[in-house]
Amino acid sequence: MLSEAALIWVPTEPVAQALAGLAGARVQVHAPDGPDLPPSAADVEFYVPPFFPRPDAVAAMERMPKLKVVQTLTAGFDKVRPHVPAGAVLCNARGVHDASTAEWVVGATLAAIRQFRYFAAEQAAGRWSYRFTDCVAGKSVLIVGYGSIGQAVERRLAGFEVHIRRVARTARAGVSPVSELPDLLPEADVVILLAPVTTQTVGMVDAAFLARMKDGALLVNAARGVLVKTDDLVAEVAAGRLSAVMDVTDPEPLPPGHPLWALPNVLITPHVGASTPVSARTAEQFVRDQAERYLTGQPLLNVITGDY
Numbered sequence: 001m002l003s004e005a006a007l008i009w010v011p012t013e014p015v016a017q018a019l020a021g022l023a024g025a026r027v028q029v030h031a032p033d034g035p036d037l038p039p040s041a042a043d044v045e046f047y048v049p050p051f052f053p054r055p056d057a058v059a060a061m062e063r064m065p066k067l068k069v070v071q072t073l074t075a076g077f078d079k080v081r082p083h084v085p086a087g088a089v090l091c092n093a094r095g096v097h098d099a100s101t102a103e104w105v106v107g108a109t110l111a112a113i114r115q116f117r118y119f120a121a122e123q124a125a126g127r128w129s130y131r132f133t134d135c136v137a138g139k140s141v142l143i144v145g146y147g148s149i150g151q152a153v154e155r156r157l158a159g160f161e162v163h164i165r166r167v168a169r170t171a172r173a174g175v176s177p178v179s180e181l182p183d184l185l186p187e188a189d190v191v192i193l194l195a196p197v198t199t200q201t202v203g204m205v206d207a208a209f210l211a212r213m214k215d216g217a218l219l220v221n222a223a224r225g226v227l228v229k230t231d232d233l234v235a236e237v238a239a240g241r242l243s244a245v246m247d248v249t250d251p252e253p254l255p256p257g258h259p260l261w262a263l264p265n266v267l268i269t270p271h272v273g274a275s276t277p278v279s280a281r282t283a284e285q286f287v288r289d290q291a292e293r294y295l296t297g298q299p300l301l302n303v304i305t306g307d308y
């Protein structure tokens with residue numbers, strides 16, 4: 001008897017198209033968005049949750065008894081992991097979003113330091129408002145979380161005449177351990193957060209962290225909002241001592257009327273770092289490669305075993 005094709009659930013038509021023609025696969029587009037699931041949930045072996053997984057989309061995994069692989073479209077997986085059932089492995093999309101997210105970091109840093117937000121507002125008002133601004137060249141940049149995206153940021157900053165310091169969980173040549181952060185923070189003009197969500201990193205940017213940052217320094221958050229204690233950041237930024245650019249916030253979405261919206265030295269984008277055609281295409285190809293690996297019994301990539 002022929003074995004049945006493995007059922008793969010993907011969240012969008014483009015991801016399904018990327019899997020077209022994959023031998024041994026039966027692909028359905030389904031992004032759970034409510035408590036009701038089609039009966040085929042019982043047969044799903046390989047599940048790709050939506051890019052921004054809502055609670056129903058992750059809770060659905062608990063009703064997939066044959067589930068073997070959960071493949072996220074994102075590098076972060078903090079919302080998904082608690083719901084991955086025993087017997088299934090979780091794989092993230094580490095590497096897939098490096099170009100887009102690193103580009104956001106560099107673009108947002110330049111925009112903040114060259115005051116593009118101010119000039120855009122003046123342009124909208126039809127005013128030629130000349131002013132002198134600061135400059136990225138000569139700055140000291142501290143990358144907190146020197147992983148896949150952190151390294152991509154450094155490659156992109158190579159021509160900007162900056163001095164780069166790196167921090168990771170574990171020390172290695174050219175990379176300082178997280179225990180040295182208190183000594184490195186006072187030296188940095190720009191602090192870029194690119195660490196994952198772990199028990200160690202949630203709330204790591206608190207009043208003490210911010211107090212060690214240099215007067216006039218810029219905090220760049222492209223990681224996750226929960227790394228930063230928002231009230232502590234609001235206090236420092238409202239006092240005018242620090243500036244911030246953030247693609248991610250806590251809470252997210254940032255609600256109307258939140259104090260962060262009104263601060264002139266804050267630039268906020270709505271979690272768009274990896275929302276580009278390059279990221280989408282790379283993610284679709286990565287899902288195809290992973291599904292092929294699963295179907296042909298090869299080792300999967302990006303299997304999450306430890307903290308991240």
Ligand SMILES: NC(=O)c1ccc[n+]([C@@H]2O[C@H](COP(=O)([O-])OP(=O)(O)OC[C@H]3O[C@@H](n4cnc5c(N)ncnc54)[C@H](OP(=O)(O)O)[C@@H]3O)[C@@H](O)[C@H]2O)c1
Pocket residue numbers: 075076077094095097101144145146147148149150167168169170171178194195196197198200201222223224247248271272273274275308
């Ligand atoms: N804004 C967006 O749209 C967007 C897009 C993609 C990703 N992200 C976020 O970016 C994060 C990083 O992605 P990635 O692919 O670069 O991850 P990665 O390759 O796993 O790198 C994570 C880095 O963080 C370091 N780290 C871990 N704990 C730390 C701590 N307590 N203090 C300082 N550094 C610590 C790790 O150290 P070791 O090297 O020693 O392990 C590693 O260098 C993701 O987890 C995700 O949340 C956001």
